[in-house]
Amino acid sequence: MASSDISPADLEHLIARCALRDRHAFAEIYKATSANVFGFLVNMLRDRAAAEEVLQDAYMQLWQKSTSYNAERGLPMTWIMSLARYRALDHLRRQSTRTRHESNYAQEPLTQESTEDFTALSDGEGDEQHLVVCLDRLQDQARESVIKAYCEGYTHEELSASMGTPIGTVKSWIRRSIKRLKECLHELSTS
Amino acid sequence: MNYQHPERREMLAAEYVMGTLVGQARARFERLLSHNRLLRIEVAQWEERLQQLNHVEPVKPPRRVWSNINKQLKTEASGGQAAQTRVRWWKGYAALASVMLLATAAALFVPRELPSEQSDFVSVMNTENNEPGWIIRFDTKTQSIAIETLRTILPAKDRSFELWLLQANGTPVSLGLLPNEGKQRRDISESDFNVNNGLAVSIEPLGGSTTGAPTGPVVYQSSIFTVL
Numbered sequence: 264m265a266s267s268d269i270s271p272a273d274l275e276h277l278i279a280r281c282a283l284r285d286r287h288a289f290a291e292i293y294k295a296t297s298a299n300v301f302g303f304l305v306n307m308l309r310d311r312a313a314a315e316e317v318l319q320d321a322y323m324q325l326w327q328k329s330t331s332y333n334a335e336r337g338l339p340m341t342w343i344m345s346l347a348r349y350r351a352l353d354h355l356r357r358q359s360t361r362t363r364h365e366s367n368y369a370q371e372p373l374t375q376e377s378t379e380d381f382t383a384l385s386d387g388e389g390d391e392q393h394l395v396v397c398l399d400r401l402q403d404q405a406r407e408s409v410i411k412a413y414c415e416g417y418t419h420e421e422l423s424a425s426m427g428t429p430i431g432t433v434k435s436w437i438r439r440s441i442k443r444l445k446e447c448l449h450e451l452s453t454s
Numbered sequence: 455m456n457y458q459h460p461e462r463r464e465m466l467a468a469e470y471v472m473g474t475l476v477g478q479a480r481a482r483f484e485r486l487l488s489h490n491r492l493l494r495i496e497v498a499q500w501e502e503r504l505q506q507l508n509h510v511e512p513v514k515p516p517r518r519v520w521s522n523i524n525k526q527l528k529t530e531a532s533g534g535q536a537a538q539t540r541v542r543w544w545k546g547y548a549a550l551a552s553v554m555l556l557a558t559a560a561a562l563f564v565p566r567e568l569p570s571e572q573s574d575f576v577s578v579m580n581t582e583n584n585e586p587g588w589i590i591r592f593d594t595k596t597q598s599i600a601i602e603t604l605r606t607i608l609p610a611k612d613r614s615f616e617l618w619l620l621q622a623n624g625t626p627v628s629l630g631l632l633p634n635e636g637k638q639r640r641d642i643s644e645s646d647f648n649v650n651n652g653l654a655v656s657i658e659p660l661g662g663s664t665t666g667a668p669t670g671p672v673v674y675q676s677s678i679f680t681v682l
Contacts, residue, residue, distance in 0.1 A: 272669075279668035283618065283626045283654055286527065293520060298512035301519075306510045315519050322523050330672045336498035341505040345471075348508075352473045394506040412472045413507050419474055441468040448503055 269295040274339040281329040289326055296340065297322070300347045307351050307415055317354050321347035355416040397447035404428070405436040409444075412437065467496035471504060577653050577678045579632075581607060588632060590617070590653065592678070598641050599629060606635045609657055616658045618668060626654065631662050652677045 269277075274295065280288035300321065304314035324346055332342050398406050404426065411417040411425070419437070423430040469475040470483050487493050575592035589602040601617070609615050615634075618626035630640055632655060654675045656668035663669050 276665055276667050276669055279656060279670065279672065280626070282656075282672040283620055283668065285625060289527075293523070297519070298514045299508075301515040302510045302513040303508055305513050315515065318515055319519050319522050319526075323526055326527070330675075333498075333671050334669070336495060337502045338505070341501050341508070344505065344508040345501045348473070356476060394504065409472065410507065412474050413504055416473050418476050437469070437472065437474055438465060441465060441472075444503065445464075445468075 271338050271340065274343075275332075275334050278325075278329050278332045278339055278342075281326065282332070289322075292325065292343075293322055296343055299340070300344060303344060304347060304351055307348070308354065313354060314351075317347065317350045321350045324350065352416050393448050393451040394444075396451060397444050400447055401440050401443060402436070405440045408433055408436045409440045463493060464496055467493060468500045471497060471500040575678045577676045579653065579655060579674050579676045581605075581674070587674070592642075596641075597643070598639055601633060601638045601640075603633050603635045603637065607632075608634055612660045613657050613670070614660055614662055615655050615673075616662045616668065618654045618656060618672075620652050620654060626668055628663065628666065629653075631658075 274292065277288045277292045277295075281292060297318065301314060301318050304317050304321075305311055308314050308317065321343075325343060328346070332339065398409065401409070407426070408417075408422050411422060417425065419430050419433050422428075422433045426433070466475060466483060470480065475483055483493075487497065574594045577590045577592075578586050579588045579590065581587040586604050587607050588604065591600045591602075593600065607615070615632040617629040617632050619629050620626055629642060652675060654668075654672050656663070656672045657670040658668070659670075
């Protein structure tokens with residue numbers, strides 16, 4: 264899967280024009296990126312109506328905050344996806360009670376087979392594959408916690424309940440994973 | 455919470471990006487983000503490190519989402535028009551204020567070197583500290599603009615400030631690079647005087663955008679006022 268058919272440079276230009284209130288540029292951004300963003304939101308929220316609502320909020324925020332995009336700090340698609348992810352997290356946290364649908368990743372550690380699936384989805388090479396390699400080096404439950412937190416918005420409490428593990432252990436998994444992922448990504452990018 | 459300690463800052467940024475920083479801690483972190491550059495850099499680095507997890511099968515959203523966004527944009531635009539109508543009546547005062555500011559700035563920063571400048575329109579671009587940075591004067595007789603730097607303003611290494619004139623449809627037209635200090639005069643085309651949607655400054659690679667459109671973040675925006 265390509266993350267988007269538009270090049271990062273073209274997307275940067277469109278965001279810069281958007282910052283100057285160019286609505287045509289905004290429409291182009293939506294056309295080029297909304298399917299990727301919506302796919303992620305449907306996967307994260309498991310509720311199409313909620314995903315639509317969050318998608319709308321995320322693109323309105325993109326329009327309003329386009330001046331804050333800084334090309335030196337990250338790729339434009341990452342910035343757009345992050346805007347949408349944070350809105351999705353807000354949506355999940357606003358719900359006082361929610362019933363978790365079965366997680367994509369529950370009881371499914373990133374074994375060789377699932378790593379291959381994941382790799383196929385990512386459609387990347389070189390640096391883009393480093394995260395998959397580094398995730399695969401984590402302990403199974405730690406990796407599951409990271410993926411469920413990032414991709415499905417699980418909190419420490421929800422991870423603890425869904426995995427039947429004390430909350431302190433979940434917090435340790437996450438913190439240790441953060442350190443190990445950073446070290447591993449650094450090691451692979453410099454080797 | 456101590457945000458000054460690098461390891462603590464990094465852990466909080468990672469947990470923020472991952473989504474496990476919740477409740478008041480998340481709200482406090484978001485407030486700090488708006489004025490802590492180091493935190494913003496940490497967050498951007500973690501977003502980039504984990505971005506591969508964003509890749510899932512695309513799903514085309516229904517048309518109604520874009521229709522709703524369009525409706526919101528129109529509402530926002532009509533709000534803007536109403537604001538513009540309100541703006542018109544005080545525009546004369548604003549122009550007068552601009553001229554006064556110009557005179558004050560001239561007195562404060564360039565006491566002897568400022569020649570008597572002919573101008574029909576004027577714009578003052580403020581820096582991010584909200585201090586007057588450049589005065590830009592448009593002269594229809596000579597079809598030129600005069601740019602005056604009121605203080606030395608240095609962009610980041612290998613970067614330039616580029617000035618853009620916003621056309622009615624929002625399309626920016628480059629008016630060239632802004633000087634870091636001193637004064638510059640340059641010719642512009644007659645058509646550039648027919649638009650009055652304001653000016654903007656973006657950060658571009660050294661020498662300016664090579665695409666004809668802004669490529670970096672837009673850092674300053676300003677209105678243009680008619681000199682009475």
